[in-house]
Amino acid sequence: VLKKNFGTPNPPPADLTKALISYGLTKVTSSEFLMSPEIDTEVFATLELVGTTNAKLSVAATETKLKAGLADAIGLPVAELTIVDLVDRADKLAVNVVFSGKVDDGKDLAESTNALTLVTGAKLLLSLQKTAFKIDGLTAVSWKQYPEHGMDVKVTLTIAGYDKTVNVALLKKAFMSLGEAGFFEDTDIIIISRTDTSTATATAKSVDVVASVKFMNSVSLNLLDDLKTTAAQMKTKFVTAGLTACTAVILPTLGHFDIVPLASSSAIKPTAKLSTTITSTTVVPVTVKTATPAATPAATVKVFSVASSATIDGYTVATFTAAMKTAFIKGIATHFKALVADVTITTVTAGATGKIKVAYSIKVKDAAAQTSMSALIVAATNVKLQAALKTGGLTLVTTVAKDTATPTKTTTNKVLTVVASGARSVTNLVSSLFVVFGVIASLA
Numbered sequence: 001v002l003k004k005n006f007g008t009p010n011p012p013p014a015d016l017t018k019a020l021i022s023y024g025l026t027k028v029t030s031s032e033f034l035m036s037p038e039i040d041t042e043v044f045a046t047l048e049l050v051g052t053t054n055a056k057l058s059v060a061a062t063e064t065k066l067k068a069g070l071a072d073a074i075g076l077p078v079a080e081l082t083i084v085d086l087v088d089r090a091d092k093l094a095v096n097v098v099f100s101g102k103v104d105d106g107k108d109l110a111e112s113t114n115a116l117t118l119v120t121g122a123k124l125l126l127s128l129q130k131t132a133f134k135i136d137g138l139t140a141v142s143w144k145q146y147p148e149h150g151m152d153v154k155v156t157l158t159i160a161g162y163d164k165t166v167n168v169a170l171l172k173k174a175f176m177s178l179g180e181a182g183f184f185e186d187t188d189i190i191i192i193s194r195t196d197t198s199t200a201t202a203t204a205k206s207v208d209v210v211a212s213v214k215f216m217n218s219v220s221l222n223l224l225d226d227l228k229t230t231a232a233q234m235k236t237k238f239v240t241a242g243l244t245a246c247t248a249v250i251l252p253t254l255g256h257f258d259i260v261p262l263a264s265s266s267a268i269k270p271t272a273k274l275s276t277t278i279t280s281t282t283v284v285p286v287t288v289k290t291a292t293p294a295a296t297p298a299a300t301v302k303v304f305s306v307a308s309s310a311t312i313d314g315y316t317v318a319t320f321t322a323a324m325k326t327a328f329i330k331g332i333a334t335h336f337k338a339l340v341a342d343v344t345i346t347t348v349t350a351g352a353t354g355k356i357k358v359a360y361s362i363k364v365k366d367a368a369a370q371t372s373m374s375a376l377i378v379a380a381t382n383v384k385l386q387a388a389l390k391t392g393g394l395t396l397v398t399t400v401a402k403d404t405a406t407p408t409k410t411t412t413n414k415v416l417t418v419v420a421s422g423a424r425s426v427t428n429l430v431s432s433l434f435v436v437f438g439v440i441a442s443l444a
């Protein structure tokens with residue numbers, strides 16, 4: 001029934017109820033869609049790649065080949081795929097690759113999910129062994145988590161001012177406050193555990209909270225994962241959300257928010273028991289050198305972009321917050337059919353009374369794409385731009401005046417970071433293990 005109705009953004013409740021009854025759910029008396037798939041939602045999945053490492057796959061050129069190879073095997077455009085996270089396995093030479101495919105509507109969601117599920121690990125391996133996409137050392141590919149709409153991640157942090165009796169409903173509101181207004185639903189948050197910290201006292205309460213948070217797109221997940229919200233900002237958000245006794249939010253020493261994907265039940269567990277106890281809050285970076293690697297010449301790639309600006313009303317420089325900037329980026333990306341990750345706000349300056357000028361840049365793949373994107377920006381109308389920005393989340397915008405000057409094309413050379421295999425920071429090693437431990441703990 002869902003597949004049949006996915007092509008309709010909001011099927012009438014009566015039609016949906018009739019369809020459910022016709023398929024055998026005869027006791028249904030009413031039904032409705034509480035949430036329909038929307039633009040910028042994504043299908044997430046996790047693969048295990050055996051024979052390679054995070055360090056190798058993180059090199060820009062290799063990650064590009066990985067995306068292209070996945071797109072080749074799955075049959076989806078490269079532009080709709082995003083590599084969300086790369087996590088080294090602790091028990092063998094392998095990497096868990098979390099990736100997503102963007103969907104535009106319910107029908108696309110159904111088609112994308114089916115397309116991903118039907119691709120075997122063997123077929124994925126064949127694509128990633130083709131000359132154009134070859135990943136050196138790769139010997140096997142297997143699914144660790146099949147595609148699903150949205151991605152559940154584990155988030156851990158310490159809240160000072162409360163103990164383990166802290167109200168679950170208030171905790172949910174606190175975690176919901178980390179997203180944009182209306183981004184999270186109550187059902188997106190699951191409080192897994194509340195434990196008094198070892199140093200807590202009756203007068204100095206503090207509680208370790210573990211929660212599962214469901215993200216519907218990789219952009220929002222990465223905003224949290226990249227530590228865009230500081231502990232102090234989180235404390236302010238939590239107090240506003242109802243945790244009025246909160247005096248501080250303490251983030252884990254390692255792994256920022258300690259965000260890890262909640263792995264599927266098929267994930268392999270190591271035979272030896274692993275300890276996740278951290279005995280020191282101070283981590284001293286130590287580099288262990290095994291050999292002096294041969295000098296590797298720096299590799300460069302050309303980065304192409306197109307820049308323009310738009311003047312909008314409804315906001316000031318002060319009220320154009322991080323959330324508003326994200327909404328602007330979403331609107332621009334949607335209107336010009338670009339990836340959200342490729343849109344950057346370069347400056348925000350005061351314009352006429354009650355208006356601001358927002359300069360932005362859109363990264364494209366080559367010189368030809370620069371010309372095409374420039375033409376799209378020139379052809380865009382103020383009315384359609386205003387509609388796109390409102391859809392992105394800038395609800396106060398009533399007028400938009402695009403820059404009438406010809407968009408600026410820029411081409412720069414980016415030096416790729418080459419990771420030497422002969423040395424590795426113990427800090428990075430511990431961080432990688434800490435993330436993997438988090439995955440294993442979630443399976444217990």
